[in-house]
Amino acid sequence: MFESKINLEIKVCMGTGGIAAGGTEVLAAFDSALKERDIQAKLQMGCSMHKVGCRGLCAKDVLVDVIINNSKSTYQYIKPEMVQRIVDEHIVGGNPVADWLVADDYHNFYKKQVKVVLSDCGNIDPENIDSYISAGGYKATEKVFKSMSPEDVITEIKKSGLRGRGGAGFPTGVKWEACRGVQSEQKYIICNFMDRAVIEGNPHAVIEGMVIGAYAIGASKGYVYIRAEYPLAVERLKLAIKAAKERKFLGNNILDSSFSFDIKIKLGAGAFVCGEETALIAFIEGQRGMSRAKPPFPVYQGLWGKPTVINNMETLANIPYIINKGADWYSSYGTEKSKGTKVFALTGKVKNTGLIEVPMGITLREIIYDIGGGIQGDKALKAVQIGGPSGGCITPDMLDINVDYESLAKVGSIVGSGGMIVLDEDDCMVNVAKYFLSFTQAESCGKCVPCRIGTKRLLEMLDRITKGKGKEGDIELLEKLSSDVKAASLCGLGQTAPNPVLSTIKYFREEYEAHLQGKCPAKVCRDLLTYYIIEELCKGCGACLRACPAGAITGEKKKPHHINRQLCIKCGACFDVCKFKAVGRE
Amino acid sequence: MPKVTIDGRTIEVPTGTTVLDAAKMLDIPIPTLCYHPKLTPFGGCRLCIVEIKGIPRPVTSCTTPVSEGMEVTTSTPQIEDLRKTVLELILSDHPNDCMVCERAGDCTLQELAYFYGIRENRFAGERRIYTKRDGNPFIERDLEKCILCGRCVKVCDEVQGVGAIDFGYRGFKSKICTPYEKDLDCEFCGQCVAVCPTGALTGKLWAFKGRQKDIKEIDTVCPYCGTGCNITLHIRRNEVVRVTSREDTWNEGWLCVKGRFGYKFISSSDRLKKPLIKRNGQFEEVSWDKALDYIAEKLNDIKSKYGADAIGGLSSARCTNEENYLFQKLMRAAIGTNNVDHCARL
Numbered sequence: 001m002f003e004s005k006i007n008l009e010i011k012v013c014m015g016t017g018g019i020a021a022g023g024t025e026v027l028a029a030f031d032s033a034l035k036e037r038d039i040q041a042k043l044q045m046g047c048s049m050h051k052v053g054c055r056g057l058c059a060k061d062v063l064v065d066v067i068i069n070n071s072k073s074t075y076q077y078i079k080p081e082m083v084q085r086i087v088d089e090h091i092v093g094g095n096p097v098a099d100w101l102v103a104d105d106y107h108n109f110y111k112k113q114v115k116v117v118l119s120d121c122g123n124i125d126p127e128n129i130d131s132y133i134s135a136g137g138y139k140a141t142e143k144v145f146k147s148m149s150p151e152d153v154i155t156e157i158k159k160s161g162l163r164g165r166g167g168a169g170f171p172t173g174v175k176w177e178a179c180r181g182v183q184s185e186q187k188y189i190i191c192n193f194m195d196r197a198v199i200e201g202n203p204h205a206v207i208e209g210m211v212i213g214a215y216a217i218g219a220s221k222g223y224v225y226i227r228a229e230y231p232l233a234v235e236r237l238k239l240a241i242k243a244a245k246e247r248k249f250l251g252n253n254i255l256d257s258s259f260s261f262d263i264k265i266k267l268g269a270g271a272f273v274c275g276e277e278t279a280l281i282a283f284i285e286g287q288r289g290m291s292r293a294k295p296p297f298p299v300y301q302g303l304w305g306k307p308t309v310i311n312n313m314e315t316l317a318n319i320p321y322i323i324n325k326g327a328d329w330y331s332s333y334g335t336e337k338s339k340g341t342k343v344f345a346l347t348g349k350v351k352n353t354g355l356i357e358v359p360m361g362i363t364l365r366e367i368i369y370d371i372g373g374g375i376q377g378d379k380a381l382k383a384v385q386i387g388g389p390s391g392g393c394i395t396p397d398m399l400d401i402n403v404d405y406e407s408l409a410k411v412g413s414i415v416g417s418g419g420m421i422v423l424d425e426d427d428c429m430v431n432v433a434k435y436f437l438s439f440t441q442a443e444s445c446g447k448c449v450p451c452r453i454g455t456k457r458l459l460e461m462l463d464r465i466t467k468g469k470g471k472e473g474d475i476e477l478l479e480k481l482s483s484d485v486k487a488a489s490l491c492g493l494g495q496t497a498p499n500p501v502l503s504t505i506k507y508f509r510e511e512y513e514a515h516l517q518g519k520c521p522a523k524v525c526r527d528l529l530t531y532y533i534i535e536e537l538c539k540g541c542g543a544c545l546r547a548c549p550a551g552a553i554t555g556e557k558k559k560p561h562h563i564n565r566q567l568c569i570k571c572g573a574c575f576d577v578c579k580f581k582a583v584g585r586e
Numbered sequence: 587m588p589k590v591t592i593d594g595r596t597i598e599v600p601t602g603t604t605v606l607d608a609a610k611m612l613d614i615p616i617p618t619l620c621y622h623p624k625l626t627p628f629g630g631c632r633l634c635i636v637e638i639k640g641i642p643r644p645v646t647s648c649t650t651p652v653s654e655g656m657e658v659t660t661s662t663p664q665i666e667d668l669r670k671t672v673l674e675l676i677l678s679d680h681p682n683d684c685m686v687c688e689r690a691g692d693c694t695l696q697e698l699a700y701f702y703g704i705r706e707n708r709f710a711g712e713r714r715i716y717t718k719r720d721g722n723p724f725i726e727r728d729l730e731k732c733i734l735c736g737r738c739v740k741v742c743d744e745v746q747g748v749g750a751i752d753f754g755y756r757g758f759k760s761k762i763c764t765p766y767e768k769d770l771d772c773e774f775c776g777q778c779v780a781v782c783p784t785g786a787l788t789g790k791l792w793a794f795k796g797r798q799k800d801i802k803e804i805d806t807v808c809p810y811c812g813t814g815c816n817i818t819l820h821i822r823r824n825e826v827v828r829v830t831s832r833e834d835t836w837n838e839g840w841l842c843v844k845g846r847f848g849y850k851f852i853s854s855s856d857r858l859k860k861p862l863i864k865r866n867g868q869f870e871e872v873s874w875d876k877a878l879d880y881i882a883e884k885l886n887d888i889k890s891k892y893g894a895d896a897i898g899g900l901s902s903a904r905c906t907n908e909e910n911y912l913f914q915k916l917m918r919a920a921i922g923t924n925n926v927d928h929c930a931r932l
Contacts, residue, residue, distance in 0.1 A: 271756070273756075288752065288753055290753065292629070293627070293629035293645075293646055293649035293650070295650065295651070296651075441757050441758060442756060442757045443756060443757065444756060444757045444758075444760075445756060445760075446734060446753060446755070446756055446757060446759075446760025447628075447629075447630045447734070447736070447753075448629070448630045448631075448632055449630070449631055449632055449672050449675050449676055449733075449734075450632060450671070450672060450675065452734070452757065452758060452760060453675040453676065453678065453679050453709075453758065454671075454675055454709075455757075455758075456679075456711065456712070456757070456758040457675065457678065457709040457711050460711040460712065477708060480671075481671070481708075481709065484667075484668055484671040484672075487643060487644060487664075487668055488632045488635060488644065488668045488671065488672055489632075490629055490630065490632070490646075495643075
């Protein structure tokens with residue numbers, strides 16, 4: 001087979017998910033298997049093997065592409081010991097190993113996606129700048145420095161309709177224009193951390209976006225806020241910054257122009273509130289990450305009192321693609337007011353979980369049933385929680401709404417950070433609200449009273465309700481306090497933290513009411529459950545008796561058993577272990 | 587100079603003036619807890635929220651600078667309702683033990699709770715527990731009463747330049763901490779005590795010495811050094827029980843550890859009140875005339891025997907400029923030596 005000219009490329013998915021699944025070992029296995037067979041030497045053209053960033057479907061990792069003369073085969077769930085067979089049968093023998101190839105669900109996952117920000121993630125080697133350049137990287141920077149004025153850049157970005165991907169959806173071009181208009185010797189651009197996958201899979205796109213943004217507003221210094229808990233992202237960004245400086249895409253006199261711009265990395269210790277721009281500024285200044293009152297807005301007085309633009313990673317990663325392909329191309333995707341694409345983290349009870357990028361305006365139905373492949377176990381969809389911890393729920397009857405800023409806001413949800421959690425009939429909505437609120441409460445910076453104490457009181461009320469200690473009037477009090485916390489809080493964290501409560505009450509009020517009556521319809525809230533044995537079904541096998549950690553089950557062999565409710569700790573062990581469905585709970 | 591209309595009244599204010607300060611100029615009251623006129627605005631207590639035409643949500647008047655043509659409403663049913671919720675939330679995490687609190691009758695939180703008529707609390711729940719433990723003799727921290735207004739942190743940083751305390755932790759567990767949560771170990775200037783709007787920070791020296799209503803205030807000047815800070819002695823039953831300073835004085839109400847806490851000597855039983863002369867190893871109480879005659883006689887003896895330069899004078903930083911001037915005059919003109927110095931030069 002190696003007599004003729006051949007091109008072989010092996011791509012191993014090595015985002016955090018890929019590495020956790022064994023990507024490093026798989027890549028090493030390919031390396032040694034190919035060396036053993038001396039294939040590299042026999043190749044007349046080229047053989048490349050490299051890591052690539054996340055392509056979204058981490059559930060099927062380790063994913064491996066084997067590309068021979070432009071014919072690509074993708075394998076899923078690859079372990080190091082499987083590599084030898086792929087080399088033998090596919091690379092040497094020319095017949096792909098059919099058993100291990102990805103199936104239709106893999107292809108369906110990508111069919112309705114439109115990748116802009118993530119277009120190079122999973123294709124290029126994130127640790128190699130040449131890989132990015134050969135995929136068209138830094139062409140946008142060259143174009144900007146050769147033929148565009150800062151005003152041209154701003155006009156192009158405004159025309160593209162790009163809006164901030166961090167939550168509020170403020171038009172990026174307008175923000176840049178405002179900052180450009182402020183007279184100041186020093187300006188800054190800050191990249192707010194959000195997308196681990198983008199930094200891990202294509203760090204240069206973010207750097208390029210920052211360079212172009214800095215050029216547009218006239219900033220000479222940039223900061224990337226990135227969480228220290230993501231060492232791979234930090235490492236790849238460091239490598240990318242170093243490589244970009246060597247090639248003069250960053251640093252002094254970029255591309256031999258008079259413009260200089262440098263990027264510093266600021267490692268954060270996992271504070272959710274630092275996503276709020278004034279808290280992020282305080283953090284970079286070396287202060288505690290606490291929000292500040294606006295006005296003044298950061299574009300006028302930001303970091304160290306200087307005009308500052310804060311953009312999200314995803315927003316910035318869009319910039320080079322918009323500059324390259326044009327505003328018209330970008331705005332051809334999306335709806336009237338929400339242009340382009342948006343990355344979502346699709347999780348929960350959906351068959352295909354992973355990171356997806358879809359055009360704005362796609363329906364929720366398409367996301368869940370076409371991309372996500374439907375609900376796990378074909379159970380009934382109950383709700384979709386969109387927008388992260390401060391988002392809201394959407395019910396099945398609203399599945400045909402367009403996913404964009406306006407439509408989601410209309411139904412009490414937000415695009416937010418792009419979280420999309422699919423909930424089914426087994427999820428308790430009161431518990432879901434409690435879950436999100438326990439996160440936002442713990443992450444409140446503590447500065448303002450409504451957020452610090454208000455969210456705590458909301459959480460306590462929800463906790464009471466899930467424990468069967470709710471009282472009449474609690475739902476109304478939850479609504480009242482939620483709206484007060486939203487109205488009176490200082491920053492976006494407190495102003496949106498009660499959203500999960502309000503949205504679940506709005507659409508699932510009857511579930512809250514059931515809890516006040518002592519019932520959890522989804523059978524999740526342990527304190528509201530009662531376990532009992534259905535005598536007609538019990539065979540007296542003793543499995544539940546042995547499984548019970550509290551000694552609450554008694555009964556003779558081959559005779560119906562009995563649960564002592566006083567001793568029962570409602571752990572559900574008997575329910576899980578019974579093969580005859582003889583343990584009931586309600 | 588932008589013009590602003592607050593509750594229907596218009597005023598022209600210097601650029602940069604906040605809405606709260608503009609309202610003060612018009613004598614329009616806005617409740618506050620975290621605001622302090624000498625510290626940078628914080629915007630944390632949310633009580634000073636107002637409605638500004640064109641801004642969809644309530645904004646804090648302490649942080650918002652006036653802009654031309656701004657129209658502000660300081661009190662609407664919705665704003666008052668939000669303020670009440672905020673106060674109730676603060677009080678839901680407060681010991682509410684006003685009957686034994688040092689600040690009762692002189693506490694901003696208590697006063698606001700009174701004006702907003704908060705008795706029942708809809709939001710009662712878990713409270714932060716804090717065990718008092720600081721070993722220092724000056725400052726008592728009762729963090730259960732702390733409302734996290736941040737004034738203490740700001741005064742320590744912005745005025746004193748020390749930074750002995752800051753916010754720690756997040757969420758409901760947030761609190762004002764020393765580094766590594768060790769016992770408070772600072773200069774003990776007590777500026778934090780002076781700006782605390784509740785009973786979270788109090789002076790240990792004046793614990794249980796009397797309520798504000800029973801106290802007579804006497805304005806005087808601190809005798810500790812030539813700086814001459816204005817102080818106010820708080821007197822109950824002819825005993826100084828506390829020292830404060832007024833904000834409208836030249837020292838702006840700021841004091842150091844000596845001025846604020848060093849007043850115990852006033853009613854100390856060890857305090858020298860009359861001159862004593864030691865004769866045959868025993869101190870004898872004498873009149874001022876006798877004591878001064880004795881000193882003059884001794885000085886003259888030394889001067890005639892050994893010359894004027896055998897005598898040296900050392901003055902004190904606790905004296906006023908005038909007293910120090912007279913002292914050197916005495917040394918130079920009356921005694922005839924240039925041997926005169928001052929302890930603050932050492």
